[in-house]
Amino acid sequence: MRHFVPALVAAAVMVASCSEGFRYTVSGSGPFFSRYEGDYVYLVTNHEWRVIDSAMVGNSSFHIEGECDSAEIVYAYLGKDMSSATNIGNPFILEEGDVRAVEKSEGWYGFTGTPSNDRLADIFAEFRSIADDRAKLDFLAGEISRHHDILGVSLLCDYYILSGGSSITAARLMEGFPEELRQTPSMLFLEQLVSRAKTDVDGKYMDIEGESVDGAVIDLASVVDRDGAMYVLLDFWATWCGACRESLPDLKSAYSEYKGKGFDVYAVSFDGDREQWSDFVHENGLGWTNVIIDIPASGFRDVPEVAAYGVNGLPWNYLIDCSTGIIVGKNLYGEALFSRLSGLLGN
Numbered sequence: 128m129r130h131f132v133p134a135l136v137a138a139a140v141m142v143a144s145c146s147e148g149f150r151y152t153v154s155g156s157g158p159f160f161s162r163y164e165g166d167y168v169y170l171v172t173n174h175e176w177r178v179i180d181s182a183m184v185g186n187s188s189f190h191i192e193g194e195c196d197s198a199e200i201v202y203a204y205l206g207k208d209m210s211s212a213t214n215i216g217n218p219f220i221l222e223e224g225d226v227r228a229v230e231k232s233e234g235w236y237g238f239t240g241t242p243s244n245d246r247l248a249d250i251f252a253e254f255r256s257i258a259d260d261r262a263k264l265d266f267l268a269g270e271i272s273r274h275h276d277i278l279g280v281s282l283l284c285d286y287y288i289l290s291g292g293s294s295i296t297a298a299r300l301m302e303g304f305p306e307e308l309r310q311t312p313s314m315l316f317l318e319q320l321v322s323r324a325k326t327d328v329d330g331k332y333m334d335i336e337g338e339s340v341d342g343a344v345i346d347l348a349s350v351v352d353r354d355g356a357m358y359v360l361l362d363f364w365a366t367w368c369g370a371c372r373e374s375l376p377d378l379k380s381a382y383s384e385y386k387g388k389g390f391d392v393y394a395v396s397f398d399g400d401r402e403q404w405s406d407f408v409h410e411n412g413l414g415w416t417n418v419i420i421d422i423p424a425s426g427f428r429d430v431p432e433v434a435a436y437g438v439n440g441l442p443w444n445y446l447i448d449c450s451t452g453i454i455v456g457k458n459l460y461g462e463a464l465f466s467r468l469s470g471l472l473g474n
Contacts, residue, residue: 148196151221153180153203155228155236156188166207173200173218173285174316178209198222198243198277200285200313203236213369217251218285219244220277243278250282254290260456260463264292268300275304277311284313291457294324294437320428324437328457332361332447335432337395337418340405350393350416356449357389358471360459363433365397366407368441375411377461381468382415388472389449395420397427397441 153170168189169181179201182191199221206212216236219226224241231237237251238244250270257263267287271279283300298321301309308314326333336346351359362378364371382392392415398404401419408417420430427433436445446456446467456467 148194149223150192150194151223151226152190152192153221153226153228153238154188154190155230156186157230158187159230159234160184160189161187163205166205167212168215169204169206169209169212170201170221171204171209173202173281173313175312179221195221200277200281203228203238218281220247220281222277243276247278247281251286254286260291260459260467263290264296267292268296271300272303275308277308279304280308280311280313284317288317288320288437288439289458291328291459293329294321294327297321320437320439323434325435326454327437328445328454330454331452332445332454333432333435335361335395335420335436337420339416339418340408345416345418347393350391351447351449351452353391353449355389356391358391358455358468359447359449360390360392360464361436361445361447362392362394363397363427363436363438363441363443364394365441366404367398371442374442374460375413377464379412381464384465385468385472390468390472391415394418397422 155168163184164187166184167181168184168191170179170191171177172179179195179199180191180193182189184205200218201221202214202218203216204212205215215234216228216238219238220241220243222241222243226238226244227240228236229239237248239248254263254266257266264287267282267290271282271287273279274282283297287300288297297317301314301318301321304314309318332347332351334346334348336344339345347359347361350356360378366372378392382390394413394415394417396404396417396419398419399422404419420432423429427438436443442460444458444460445454446459447453448455455471459467
């Protein structure tokens, strides 16, 4: 669940210190940080991309401390500055106490040490242990219904939606939260996202078009309607998105294994540099349909076709049943994508 701030957004990020209130610390150490001496770890609020605090990496570690008047959902970003920083871990709750970064894999961290974050880690561990995608979402919905607090806000905005939960169910789950939490930036953003989305899982796909590397305009419908097409993955991505790049080897493997059985990909890039995107597509052998669309300075969420799909970040995808036009999967990556394709198209 890696998030990357688009360059246009990152350039506009403003540093905002918290008001006086409870004290917090966030710290981490290890060999990974030794490669980033002199860079900064930034605490960035969810959806607003507002920097709350930061600290320089030194002696293979970082330590941030400060005060806040209310708990916030934040991400940790690492880089020389915010324009080049990338997310290094799961979202966590900035609350009173000492939060510790715990390495889960190379360069990727979970955060523990305070009550809400320890509970969030336990819930996430149980969530990951569930094999069935629908059961995962049902589990999250149940936990959200039991936590009408900042923990529940994080589960809804940072886990349920990004794990493929439907906008309709998200709207219902939002109703259980008290008004003060529904006015938090994360919930206001989600409410806007849900209200603008016109389709989701179990709904009909909506057409979208873009320009190919050869300059031809290609729409999604032309790929869905191809002879022999069974399932098409609509994939929103960008070359500047590290998590998108990391997902490509699995997508290439899935495409190679299932393209002969009716699987295809329609990839929509949010890149601002067309030449860089075109070179990347060629150099990495991305053999499916690749198109690029124009993104306004205000960001990709203001593209009507993108807003209609409720895209909340990158990477983001939908699996479409070509025979019905119905969306049958959302945000399928790695093993989840292979498992779904295996069930639909066989081994």
